Amino acid sequence: MSRPLHPRQDSFRIECKDPCSHARCGVLETAHGAVETPVFMPVGTAGTVKAMSPGALEEMGSRIILANAYHLYLRPGEAVLERMAGLHRYMSWNRGILTDSGGYQVFSHRRLRTIREDGVEFRSHLDGSLHFLSPEDVVRIQETLGSDIAMVLDECTPYPVNRERARSSMDRSLRWARRSKDRHRNRGQLLFGIVQGSMYPDLRRESLERLVEMDFQGLALGGFSVGEPKPLMYDLVQELGPRMPADLPRYLMGVGTPLDLLFCVRQGIDMFDCVLPTRNARNGTLFTSRGRLNIRNATYRTQEDALDPECACRVCRRFSRAYLRHLHVSGEILSPILNTYHNLYFYLDLMRKIRQSIASGSLLELENHYRDQYRAAVRR
């Protein structure tokens, strides 16, 4: 693939590679510290990772979180965040923040929006008020937020979508990506492009190639987790991951389960975000080294064991399954607090193990270990 030769900031470096796959360990330098990759970013849509204080996230070793420009634009609004000197200071988080552009959110409220060439018109999901945002607006909003990594506004197609619509949408996303790049001013903020093209491999490849030419500081695979069958996502990530420029951070948006992360890391993906650990926590579904469990289950009424006896987190060191069940069944606020802490710790711990396994050449063994536990858990 052709790449422009003018110099870019050297914000990403590869530290080591897995000899048996496309997996690699890297370091992404942000304006708020270095982030070791592969990394999982907890989702903090509205400027807070639900049920977690920033102190709790620091304690569990999170180096970067995701926030959503669309949600923050609507509430508290750009003016407030400008006045408060950006999101880091507003939410008292001095580590990395990646802001999603809101493409996924705008397009997932299908009845509420109209897509035009100049941008997207939509109604607020909060109060029904009418808004228009161009790709340039979305860059400006993210500059106001002061995130460390900004994402271009893209059109996220539903699944399934015919080839023609997929192509025209992809073309528009590329024109928007170009406009975003041209508008972007903040030198301390990295801007990532987003590969679209629905589930058509050739469209995806074309999208990738044309984005590469635009010289973004990182590239993302967007448009997944829209209801497509998992094998399709796996095929596309396998196809695309290794083709993404090796010297750029590669980000798979909105994915996934522990097994998804392990698979996709092997395809060379460096960055992930997903609501699964946080949303599941609130529903009582907890990730453990022996598979998932639902803490609501009556089995746990008097179980004194830790949620995950192999887990070193603050919750597993202190509380029994019996008590966690009681909190959940009773609808107590402490339930999402403890569950979320554990699930995020589990995800961050998985990523630590993934990085170590890449370094020591044992990634496949790690994946097989989790596969046994999680496949077995599904069968139960």
Added chain:
Amino acid sequence: MSRPLHPRQDSFRIECKDPCSHARCGVLETAHGAVETPVFMPVGTAGTVKAMSPGALEEMGSRIILANAYHLYLRPGEAVLERMAGLHRYMSWNRGILTDSGGYQVFSHRRLRTIREDGVEFRSHLDGSLHFLSPEDVVRIQETLGSDIAMVLDECTPYPVNRERARSSMDRSLRWARRSKDRHRNRGQLLFGIVQGSMYPDLRRESLERLVEMDFQGLALGGFSVGEPKPLMYDLVQELGPRMPADLPRYLMGVGTPLDLLFCVRQGIDMFDCVLPTRNARNGTLFTSRGRLNIRNATYRTQEDALDPECACRVCRRFSRAYLRHLHVSGEILSPILNTYHNLYFYLDLMRKIRQSIASGSLLELENHYRDQYRAAVRR
């Protein structure tokens, strides 16, 4: 007042007295550590102080919390708590627990219960199932819970109630107190009697005298916070507080605001519990050294100040009013977490200042200081 002369455990000792009032500093020895009085006990009805982890309560210096035997009897139930070896272990809290008997809860669901001489029949507020509990049952349940302080089952009359009903109810509560005392076996658990008699001073005095004869290890004033005018409560506490045995801990149940605590401490009260700091926190009403504020107020949209610039708590050291408002308005779980932490810290800090002021003879100045702030705040 006559008192039996046979020896009791020496679980309470007075350390110093305020020369200008009935206030005193003491130490209450429980099976789970010493508690300095006057003390405020955060309310943890269902075995959790809403939105607080036990670690957070430890961090803010809470030495004793309140849980509710009625709620825990219904869920998770006596069998679970017996199997789990009591509430301390179940909730992973190794400090003091006082369990309320549930009298207030049973009687506040008026349509759901029938009071008989042998006990109370009621329907569960959770599933409508029918239950019967005698005073002896309630002692047994609290012994199973293994709380450090147990309360007798009492009948809590509504306000207003005529003299005749107040007397017959008070008489029954006294008979139940006697039966509770006779049934109580757990030597490591203190059992407190509860003074009733509605708003009739002579009935209250009689109730107190007859309870004193029963030789409880502490005495409580119950039946307040039932909708009575505040001056009436003040008059009765002023009347009764100093008449309660000086060598026993004196507990005013379900009270109150910061000014209530300051007033009642001067009447010789040693122990308090109240849902106000925790419930208010969830509603966005926050206590500060300058009075209450409602964090929902649009004034706070861009205020970078700490919630209470004079407060040393983790929330005030880290977050702005603007962010706390955003969390509350957005319905984020972090809102009750941070608000509750601050409000409880405020209450515990108030009690620390009260104890210091008693020791240094400056209690009245402290009260005047808070009175200025809180009266002014009400006027605003």
